[in-house]
Amino acid sequence: MKDKTGHSWAEPYKIKMVELLRMTTREEREQAIREAGYNTFLLRSRDVYIDLLTDSGTSAMSDRQWAGLMMGDEAYAGSENFYNLQGAIQEYYGYKYLVPTHQGRGAEHLMSQILIKPGDYVPGNMYFTTTRLHQEMAGGHFVDVIVDEAHDPASPHPFKGNVDIAKLDRLVAEVGANHIPYISLEGCVNMAGGQPFSMANLKDLHDWCRQHDIPIMLDATRTIENAWFIRRREEGYADKSIREILREICDLTDGCTMSAKKDLLVNIGGFFACNDEEVFLKAQNMVVVYEGLHTYGGLAGRDMEAMARGLREAVLQEHQDARIGQVRYLGVHLRNAGVPIVRPIGSHAIFLDAKMFLPHLDQDQFPAQTLAAELYLEAGIRSMERGNVSAGRDPETGQNRRPALELVRLTLPRRVYTQAHMDVVVEAVASVYERRTEIRGLEMAYEPEYLRFFQARFQPLE
Ligand SMILES: *Cc1c(COP(=O)(O)O)cnc(C)c1O
Numbered sequence: 001m002k003d004k005t006g007h008s009w010a011e012p013y014k015i016k017m018v019e020l021l022r023m024t025t026r027e028e029r030e031q032a033i034r035e036a037g038y039n040t041f042l043l044r045s046r047d048v049y050i051d052l053l054t055d056s057g058t059s060a061m062s063d064r065q066w067a068g069l070m071m072g073d074e075a076y077a078g079s080e081n082f083y084n085l086q087g088a089i090q091e092y093y094g095y096k097y098l099v100p101t102h103q104g105r106g107a108e109h110l111m112s113q114i115l116i117k118p119g120d121y122v123p124g125n126m127y128f129t130t131t132r133l134h135q136e137m138a139g140g141h142f143v144d145v146i147v148d149e150a151h152d153p154a155s156p157h158p159f160k161g162n163v164d165i166a167k168l169d170r171l172v173a174e175v176g177a178n179h180i181p182y183i184s185l186e187g188c189v190n191m192a193g194g195q196p197f198s199m200a201n202l203k204d205l206h207d208w209c210r211q212h213d214i215p216i217m218l219d220a221t222r223t224i225e226n227a228w229f230i231r232r233r234e235e236g237y238a239d240k241s242i243r244e245i246l247r248e249i250c251d252l253t254d255g256c257t258m259s260a261k262k263d264l265l266v267n268i269g270g271f272f273a274c275n276d277e278e279v280f281l282k283a284q285n286m287v288v289v290y291e292g293l294h295t296y297g298g299l300a301g302r303d304m305e306a307m308a309r310g311l312r313e314a315v316l317q318e319h320q321d322a323r324i325g326q327v328r329y330l331g332v333h334l335r336n337a338g339v340p341i342v343r344p345i346g347s348h349a350i351f352l353d354a355k356m357f358l359p360h361l362d363q364d365q366f367p368a369q370t371l372a373a374e375l376y377l378e379a380g381i382r383s384m385e386r387g388n389v390s391a392g393r394d395p396e397t398g399q400n401r402r403p404a405l406e407l408v409r410l411t412l413p414r415r416v417y418t419q420a421h422m423d424v425v426v427e428a429v430a431s432v433y434e435r436r437t438e439i440r441g442l443e444m445a446y447e448p449e450y451l452r453f454f455q456a457r458f459q460p461l462e
Contacts, residue, residue, distance in 0.1 A: 012316070012322055013415065016063060021050075024380050029376060029377050032044070032047040032376075033376050037457025038370075038373045038457070038458035038459065039373075039453075039457060039458060040053060040372050040384060041053075041453070043376065048381075049381065050380065050417060051382045052349075052382060052411050052413075053411065054413075055411045056261045057266070057267045058413035059413050059416065060265075060413070061267070064313075065310055068306050069306055071302070072300060072302025075301070076296075077293055077295055078295055079301040079304065082100065082301070084305060085305070085307055087308075088312065092247070092312075093220065093246065093273060094247050094250045095256065096274070096280075097273060097274055097283075099271060099272045099273070099283045099287050099297060100291075100294075100296060100297035100304060101270045101287065101291050101297045101298055101299075104260075105259075107258060107259075109134050110272050110290070111134075111272055111283070112138040113134075113138050113286065115182055116138035117140075118138075118140075119179065120140045120180065121140065121171060122135045122141070122143065124143070124144065124145065124146075124183070124184035124185070124186065125162070126189050127191065128190055131219060145163050145171070146162070146192065147160065154343065155343075159196055159197055159229075159234075161188065161196045165204055181214075181215075182214060182215045183209060183214060183217070184219060185202070185216050185219065186219040186221070186222075187220065187226030187249070188229070188347040192346075193346045193349070195344075196225075196226040197226065199230050199248065202253075203252065206252040215255070218253045219256065220257065221259045221263060222262050222348065223249060223263065225320065226249070227245035227249065228242055230249075241315075242315050255273055255279070256274075258272075258273070263314050264310040265313060265414055266303065266307050267306075269299055269306070271307075323412075326419070327346070327348060327349065327350065330412070330425060331350045333426040339352065339430065340356035341353060348412060351409050351410075353406070353407060354387060357436060358370065358371060358436055358439060360437065363400070365440075365441025366385075366389055366458065367406055367441065369385045369387070370441050371408045371432070372385050372408050375408070378428045378431060379425075381428055383409060383410050383411075385409075385453060386407040386409050387405065388403065388406060389452060389453045392453075410425065442461060443461055444456055
């Protein structure tokens with residue numbers, strides 16, 4: 001598929017080792033999904049052909065990263081790999097201090113406990129599940145300050161990840177700036193469909209925060225992908241490198257939490273980083289209690305080496321062109337097949353609009369859950385429900401929340417699948433779309449108390 005300059009992109013790597021996939025028959029898939037209670041989280045990986053459940057920890061490492069594993073210095077204290085990682089993070093993100101953690105939520109835990117006081121308000125450009133939970137467990141209240149367009153699947157706004165400064169003004173007027181410990185800013189906002197913020201918006205936010213003496217803490221999980229969108233879509237950035245843009249973003253913020261399982265091309269890892277020495281000293285002390293010594297934070301030396309090497313690969317233009325190009329390829333072909341998807345196409349996933357796909361199903365017949373199960377039955381493709389099941393019940397009324405967005409997420413791991421796999425996905429979705437009027441909904445057979453989407457079981461309606 002051609003880019004703006006009329007050239008096709010291709011993967012900037014070749015394949016040295018392959019992982020064989022098991023092909024299944026329709027009968028085998030019928031049995032597998034029945035045994036999984038029509039919940040794709042409960043399928044066994046061996047029964048899945050193309051796994052688009054998540055891009056978290058599922059990317060393919062390069063030969064250099066694998067070679068880095070062999071260079072693991074597994075000393076309890078002062079591992080050489082820690083210093084390599086620290087150097088890479090100071091160089092690319094620009095923060096002074098680093099505390100490694102086992103993954104993103106480990107860093108969120110440290111930061112939330114250190115910065116949030118009970119009764120505080122933490123504004124963010126949409127919530128993320130683990131981020132919000134850690135804010136709440138520290139006694140804070142999350143407040144959504146993303147632009148309204150982010151909640152509309154049909155809006156073509158190029159920067160749906162932007163913060164609405166007027167919403168911040170209203171919050172300060174209501175609760176006072178001294179009850180806002182920091183702004184939580186996410187790049188390529190996951191729950192909005194992988195939608196970026198713009199540099200112009202970040203500069204406005206930075207000015208606003210300086211005025212009110214409130215720091216900006218970045219959720220840096222997909223910020224390198226966000227930098228790609230700024231270069232592509234924002235005036236004045238076409239000639240800057242992803243690396244320069246990443247640094248410019250970080251220089252406008254005060255610290256970050258990171259799930260390295262996304263941008264940084266590793267199977268496990270994360271970190272907290274900041275510029276404030278006092279906050280750093282607290283995090284460095286606290287990590288010893290919950291994760292491990294401050295020079296490994298729950299990781300093996302080899303994991304830190306793979307992260308440092310993954311970072312150098314993640315900022316390469318050709319890597320992101322292929323990464324985001326593949327997501328676009330899938331989205332454009334689905335759109336051309338008439339399949340309803342969330343627009344604009346984001347960084348890491350395509351979201352099918354299940355309400356428009358299966359308009360004959362009531363939302364309490366779980367259209368997105370149904371569609372995810374059908375996609376598996378059709379071709380062994382695993383996706384994730386992001387709708388009525390994920391949203392849970394309203395604690396006041398006990399009723400399903402019936403959220404505005406009823407979506408199925410097809411998430412692409414980095415460097416794992418080929419364009420031919422994408423063609424198979426497009427054909428499978430299109431063929432389910434053709435027979436959509438025959439598809440019946442589901443009813444819930446077992447509902448766990450917490451985060452029900454992970455473990456709920458369903459059965460087909462008669
Ligand atoms: C995955 C993710 C996290 C949590 O990171 P884990 O490594 O899964 O603990 C936090 N924020 C965002 C935006 C994420 O996508």
